Amino acid sequence: MSSSKFEEYLSKVISKVKSKEAHSMIKKELSNHMEELSRSFQERGLSVKDADKKAMQEMGDPSTVGKNMNHLHKPRMDWLLIALFVLLAGISFLPLMGSVSVPSLSFMKTQAVWVFLAVLALIGFLFFDYRKLKNLWMYFYGCGLLLFFTTFLVGVEINGAKRWISFGGITIDGPLISLFLFLIAWAGIFAKINEFKGWKKQGMLLFLFWTPVLFYLMVPQLLFSIIYFFSVLAMYVFSYPQKQFAIKAAVGNLLIGILFFSMMILTFPNRYLSDTLIPLKDILSEAGWFGNGLYNDLKLAEAHTDLVFPFLVYSFGWAFGIVLCLLLFAFILRISLNAFKTEDLFGRLIAIGGAAFFIVPACWNILMGLGIVPIMLVPLPFISYGGSLLVVYSALLGLILNVYRRKDIVEPTIVN
Known part of the structure; x- marks a missing residue:
């Protein structure tokens, strides 16, 4: 196309788009579309000059096109997800008002x-x-390992788990933060999955995948x-171009994982499960639909942390418990749906891994509170008391909101 006229047209369009991050994508998008129009007019017998002119006329007034592009390609905020976060964080204060001694x-x-x-x-x-x-995955993975070993070597042991690092009067959960770092690392790895071809590189990925699994069991931190x-497997399934192979590989690892975790629990029950016997079903049977009030006579250990769900149900009733489950379900579902609204593979993998990051503890904590699965250290996201947990969950949510915010201003990297 005639470069001067074309560049002038594009400049007028871009001047109406406020998001500078979207400029290169819009230029590329309009260039391809106008070149296609020009070629179609040339095939009808027009000269190159006339075809170019006709293509720009077909596109419309550059100011109008620019305003439309500005509306389509601008940062967006998921206010519903933010509102759910605020609501869940607010609920976290309720157990502190009535449960702690x-x-x-x-x-x-x-x-x-x-x-x-x-x-x-x-x-x-x-x-x-x-x-x-995305390109810093090696650093994130390395920092995750370093943080884990630092905790394992010089960490503070509490309740049989050596997972805390204390400095300057502040105590942080080292393995939890490393979990967050590993998630970003694997999103970066799977976003470049085509670069890991050959049995040697695939073997290296398999080694990198299973290493943290074993390390967390050393802490011990089964959760x-x-x-x-599950977070890494979920990201793997949606990253690999050959979906059938990815599903088969994921199912294979899933079966191995289930057998492995089951064997560890059966072999070392005292190491990974709580030996506390709490009649949770009896407690919940006294809840009723509207509970016994926040200030009640229930004596439940860890009612503000791992057993926060049965305490809230006992205090506010099954109606509140059902609403709480629906809020958590809506929160996780919203993240999962948002993952497929971006065409950037790295961003999609962060959201998918993040959804799994929330699903596992939420489901286990609720099922544990109902007396269905064994009791172990499992916090309820955003509601259980704990600083490191809340900050890490919030940082991950911020990253997921970041992906959604830029879904219309980043260039697609997913090949459909």
Whole structure:
């Protein structure tokens, strides 16, 4: 096409688009479309000059096109997901008001500080170009291993688990943060899956995949091992171009994983499961539809952390419990649906892995609270008391919101 006229047309269009990140994608999109129009007019017998002119006329007034492009390609915010986050974070204060035996005001002040830090983490991961993380997967994986070994060697052991790092009066959950780093690392790996061809590279990926699974069992932290396992498998299925092969490979690893985790639980039940016998079904049978009130006589250990769900049901009733389950379901479903609204593979994998990151603990905690599955250290996302948990979950949510925010301004990397 005649470059001067064409560039002038594009400049007028781009001047109406506020998002600078979308400029290159829009230029590429319009260039391809106008070249196709020009070729079609040339095939009808027009000269190159006339065909180019006709193509620009066909596209329409550049100012109008620019305004339409600005509407289509602009950052977007998922306010529903943010509202659900605020609602769930607000519910986290309820158990602190009625369940803890020590002065609840101290717990609530601490939780308020962590919520504030969680909001900062969410915002921090929301307003930068997440695609810059894709090529840093080796660093994220390496930092995850380093953080794990630091915790394992010099960490503080609490309740039989050596998973805490304490410095300057602040205690953080090392393995949990490493879990977040591993998720980003694998999203970067699977976004470049075509670069890992050949049995040697595939063998290396298999080794990298199973290593954290074994490491988390050393802590011991069975839940993190399961979360990591399912999150990575979910990302793998949706990253591999050959879906049938990916599904077969994932099912194979899934069966091995189920057998392996079952064997570990049966062989070392005291290491991975709680030996506390709590009549949860009896407690829930006294809840009724509307509960016994927040300030009740229920004495339930860890009612503000791992057993927060049965406490809330006992206090506010099954009606509240059902609504809470629906809120968590809507939260996870929203993330899952948003994953397929972006055409950037790296962003889609982050959202898919993030959905699994929330699904596993949410389902296990609720089923555990209902007395269906064994009791172990499983926090309910955003609701159980715990600073590191809240900040990591919020950082991951910020990254997922980041993907949604840029879904209309990033160039597609998924080949349909």
